[in-house]
Amino acid sequence: MNLNAHRTMQLYGALLLLPAALLLTAFAYLPTVTTVINSLFLPGFRGEPAAFVGLDNYRVLMDDPTFWKVARNNLLYALGTVPTSMALALGMALLVNARLPGRGLVRMAYFTPTILPMIAAANIWMFFYAPQIGLFNKLLGALGFAGVNWLGDPGVALGSVIVMSVWKEAGFFMIFYLAALQAIPPELKEAADLEGTSRRSFFWRVTFPLLMPTTLFVLINALINAVRVVDHLFILTKGGPNNATNLLLYYVYENAFSFFDRTMAATITVVILLVLAVVATLKFTILDRRTHYQ
Amino acid sequence: MPQQPQIRLQSVSKHWGATTAVKDLSFDIQPGQFVILLGPSGCGKSTTLRMIAGLEEASGGEIHMGERDVTRLPPGDRGLSMVFQSYALFPHLSVADNIVFGLRSRKVAKAEQRERLAKVAELVDLTDYLNRKPAQLSGGQRQRVALARAIISEHPICLMDEPLSNLDARLRSDMRREIKALQSRLNMTVVYVTHDQVEAMSMGDRVILMQQGHIVQDGTPDELYNQPASAFAASFIGSPAMNLLPLVLGEQGAVIEGEPTTPVAPMEAAGGQLGVRPEDIELRPASEAGIPAQVLSDEYLGADTIAHVAVGNHTVRVRLSGKQALSGKPCKLYWTPDSAHLFDQQGLRQQALAPLALPASHRSVPRPPAVGSFQH
Structure with a gap:
């Protein structure tokens, strides 16, 4: 009887997990497993079965200079977008958390880029960056400077893409910081004020440490977005010129759907997954231990 | 010769828009006094305390501390400490760091910080808990940390905003005695806000009873009990x-x-x-x-x-x-x-009239003293 009751409870629990487990299996676990398998085989031609080649595909990838260029681009892209957008988000959140005339309007303005689809935002920025009629070059021209080919110059194009991404992301992260700031009890500030604590000192000794959980959350999201979001490349540069703005996921897309090299696409995907797994592990082991959670 | 009052409020008022929280309030507080601001919620007692602290700016009137006019001074320059109802402890800092927070802000030397910390921790019985985080303490212990933080600053004035209302009844009566003992031992001037008449009667040297932003009565607990100024x-x-x-x-x-x-x-x-x-x-x-x-x-x-x-x-x-x-x-x-x-009809005490004696009893029975009129 008791054992039966225990079994029933276990069955009950398993049934509760089933919907989530089914969805995750269908859309996350199965594709991951097939991707890993695909990266270990070479497809057969004219109906031949696929041949197991072990790590050969990875060796080919390591010898591919374009892959290394794209990987370097993505690293620069992450270094360019993640700290900048986070710092900007925190700054904006501090600003709109303070007493400020028209603060609702400012909050909305900061959040607007987040509401826009990435494709739409990229289209707007196309007009900013356009060499002849673009806003930036018009402004530069009015000041008497020569225009820059923002998206066509291999030395500038990645920077232009980074600036647009920061503009798009910062408002979204600001919302998290704003929510966290509002969760800090106002008495903490009052208690610090009574001791004559300067605003700067209060920020570094109280606000910033209390925002750490949010900072970690935003950091992980920003890192994932740096790898995951490439929609704007389709509009702005298509990875060019000469792969100057090509990012890993866009390179996967190119391999799979432009060059029809599904094996190479699967191989790069596995590498991306491994890198992200390492980053996540570092986050959970090192940073979490130093963070105060309430 | 009367002493210079430590805190003097001169027709202080506070309003937000059309709402008046405190109206034309004046009183003096002598050094070493334990003064209670008592009243129902919304009577302006907390607002008064926050104006003394400098956390709210007075809309009118003047606040003096000693010889200084502090009406427009920021809270940090007024030389006072405060215990909040919610304790306002920094959740990410250890008990020790919480207590010395203000000393660090005022750039007190490390060695002196340690010395004062040890002394104060001993005083409030927290020596064994200095490395804990506030979340690992009981309500009473958190209250002690808040007290320690106020004491360590060695400011002559300590403001308390309903510091006991988050504690359970038994702890509250212990803390009442402890706070009172600390105050007389350290000879602090305390302004204590509460809506609890038991705290007011048992702790205060002097009770200022407020209603709708006015002072109803200002006197010793004994006077408030035996000669209430109004209904x-x-x-x-x-x-x-x-x-x-x-x-x-x-x-x-x-x-x-x-x-x-x-x-x-x-x-x-x-x-x-x-x-x-x-x-x-x-x-x-x-x-x-x-x-x-x-x-x-x-x-x-x-x-x-x-x-x-x-x-x-x-x-x-x-x-x-x-x-x-x-x-x-x-x-x-x-x-x-x-x-x-x-x-009288306005609820004010009739000084001129005395109640009549009731028909006397033919035998007089001594009444046993009333017991525990103020115990919960």
């Missing part, structure tokens, strides 16, 4: 509250509404109210002299019993010691004239 003060202090009975014109004087046989006050008191504390009323057998009444019900509280007694159109509470079962019995009420209070 509001009378009903706010004491538990159960003072009985307030409307007076109407009778044949030989003012009588209790619906009870025309016994005059209780001079004619001129009619239209006002008669106040008698439940512990000052004597319940006598129906055969003796007094005001005829009928016991409706009784509440047994352990040390004493509260009897609800119908007199005229009204009900009065009478405190009797021990357990008594009197429900439904007719009886007589008796009190001495000096334990009765008269209030």
Whole structure:
């Protein structure tokens, strides 16, 4: 009887997990497993079965200079977008958390880029960056400077893409910081004020440490977005010129759907997954231990 | 020669838009005094405290501390510390770091910080908990950390905003004694906000009772209890509250509404109210002299019993010691004239009129002293 009751409870629990487990299996676990398998085989031609080649595909990838260029681009892209957008988000959140005339309007303005689809935002920025009629070059021209080919110059194009991404992301992260700031009890500030604590000192000794959980959350999201979001490349540069703005996921897309090299696409995907797994592990082991959670 | 007051408020007021929280408030606080700001919620007591602290700016009037006019000074320059109702501890810092937070802000040398920390931790009994985070402490211990943070700054003035209201009843009575002992030991000037009359009566050297942004009465706990300045003060202090009975014109004087046989006050008191504390009323057998009444019900509280007694159109509470079962019995009420209070139509104390003596009893029974009038 008791054992039966225990079994029933276990069955009950398993049934509760089933919907989530089914969805995750269908859309996350199965594709991951097939991707890993695909990266270990070479497809057969004219109906031949696929041949197991072990790590050969990875060796080919390591010898591919374009892959290394794209990987370097993505690293620069992450270094360019993640700290900048986070710092900007925190700054904006501090600003709109303070007493400020028209603060609702400012909050909305900061959040607007987040509401826009990435494709739409990229289209707007196309007009900013356009060499002849673009806003930036018009402004530069009015000041008497020569225009820059923002998206066509291999030395500038990645920077232009980074600036647009920061503009798009910062408002979204600001919302998290704003929510966290509002969760800090106002008495903490009052208690610090009574001791004559300067605003700067209060920020570094109280606000910033209390925002750490949010900072970690935003950091992980920003890192994932740096790898995951490439929609704007389709509009702005298509990875060019000469792969100057090509990012890993866009390179996967190119391999799979432009060059029809599904094996190479699967191989790069596995590498991306491994890198992200390492980053996540570092986050959970090192940073979490130093963070105060309430 | 009177001492220079440590804190002086001169017709201080505070309003937000059309709402007035505090209106034309003036009082002086002497060094070493334990002053209670008492009143129901929304009476402006916390606003007053926050204006003294500098967390709210006064809309009008002046605040002086010693010889300085601090009305427009930021809180950090006023030389005071504060204990918050929510304790306002920094959740990410250890107990030790919480306590020395202010010393670090004021750039006190590390060695002195350690020395003062050790002394204060000893004083509030926290030495074993210095490395813990606030979340790992009980409510009482958090309260001690907040106290320690206020004490370590060695400011002469300490403000407390309902510091005990988040504690359970037993802890509260321990902390009441502890705070009082600390205050007299360190000779601090304390301004303490509470809505709890028990805290006010047991801790305060002086109680300032407020209502709707005004001072109703400013005096010692004894004065508030024995000479309430208004019907509001009378009903706010004491538990159960003072009985307030409307007076109407009778044949030989003012009588209790619906009870025309016994005059209780001079004619001129009619239209006002008669106040008698439940512990000052004597319940006598129906055969003796007094005001005829009928016991409706009784509440047994352990040390004493509260009897609800119908007199005229009204009900009065009478405190009797021990357990008594009197429900439904007719009886007589008796009190001495000096334990009765008269209030006029505006609720203010009638200084000029004295209550009448009730018909004396043919035998006089000494009443046992009222026990535990202020215990919960």
